[in-house]
Amino acid sequence: RVRIYVTNRLPEHTTVHWHGLILPSGMDGVGGLSHPGIPPGKTFVYEFDLTKSGTFMYHPHGDEMVQMAMGMMGMFVVHPKDPDFMRVDxxxxxxxxxxxxxxxxxxxxxxxxxxxxxxxxxxxxxxxxxxxxxxxxxxxxxxxxxxxxxxxxxxxxxxxxxxxxxxxxxxxxxxxxxxxxxxxxxxxxxxxxxxxxxxxxxxxxxxxxxxxxxxxxxxxxxxxxxxx
Missing domain, CATH: 2.60.40.420 (Cupredoxins -  blue copper proteins)
Structure with a gap:
């Protein structure tokens, strides 16, 4: 189970969508649908269980053309519980x-x-x-x-x-x-x-x-x- 604190230091609302992860609707990070956008200066707490391993991404789902165009994105890697599963060097x-x-x-x-x-x-x-x-x-x-x-x-x-x-x-x-x-x-x-x-x-x-x-x-x- 993970808990992620997201503090918005932008001059506008934002969210974080956890791309490819299976999680509750309220944690999916689509502004106005999953939850209200995070106002400037405020913090929102995402909390969900990692139900599968693999390689996923995260990015805003609020003013995407501006925020993603400025590089707000990243990768979210979930390693298998079995350390020998898909092991590489x-x-x-x-x-x-x-x-x-x-x-x-x-x-x-x-x-x-x-x-x-x-x-x-x-x-x-x-x-x-x-x-x-x-x-x-x-x-x-x-x-x-x-x-x-x-x-x-x-x-x-x-x-x-x-x-x-x-x-x-x-x-x-x-x-x-x-x-x-x-x-x-x-x-x-x-x-x-x-x-x-x-x-x-x-x-x-x-x-x-x-x-x-x-x-x-x-x-x-x-x-x-x-x-x-």
Whole structure:
């Protein structure tokens, strides 16, 4: 059983929705439905039982376009009671986020619906993203959550892997499927596992080329094929 105190230090109402967790309706964190929005300066206490293990997320369900666009989100990992269930040697977690930030500014356009230009992993962009360092022979799990406005086909070089978990729960071994790229839908999490038996430095990236490039301005003119 968990008890979580949420104090609102924003200038507006907020809530916290526990994405994928099974809990009482009053704890689900949808402002005006589950409970009134948490007013500025006030504290709301969420309390519920963790009924299943897996990888889940949390984010506001109040003024979502502003609050989520400013990065208010995170992951909620519930470990199995049995320490040998789905045991791995290294366990990594990646939260995908997107922003619309004009070149030379620091504040994102919070009402953007589709025209994002900055794609982050755990709020960082390459080359500031930490590498996933493992030892040869390690069994590795990578959990990827997507709270952006588009899907992300995450591709890993040098390996194939098996998809072992979604935010709905663990995938039975008989139903796990092999991939080299796994598409992470909007509002979803996918976890995959592999044995690190190939030495080397390998890339991992979203296979949408403009996400790989990153930091692309919207108003850059087309100069290819023009004369000076």
């Amino acid at each position: 290294r366990d990594f977690l990646i939260m995908l986020n997107a922003f619309d930030i004009d070149p030379g500014t620091y504040i994102p356009r919070i009402m953007t619906m589709t025209d994002f230009n900055l794609w982050t992993w755990n709020s960082r962009i390459f080359p500031d993203i930490d590498p996933l360092v493992v030892n040869q022979g390690d069994k590795v799990r990578v959990r990827v959550g997507n709270l952006t406005m588009t899907n992300h086909p995450i591709h890993m070089h040098g390996y194939d892997f098996k998809v072992t978990c979604t935010d709905g729960g663990w995938v039975p071994e008989s139903a796990q499927w092999p991939e080299v790229s796994i598409d992470i839908p909007v509002g979803a999490m996918r976890a995959y596992e592999f044995v690190a038996d190939h030495l080397g430095d390998w890339a991992i990236h979203c296979h949408k080329s403009h996400h790989t490039m990153n930091a692309m301005g919207h108003d850059v003119p087309t100069l290819i094929g023009t004369s000076s």
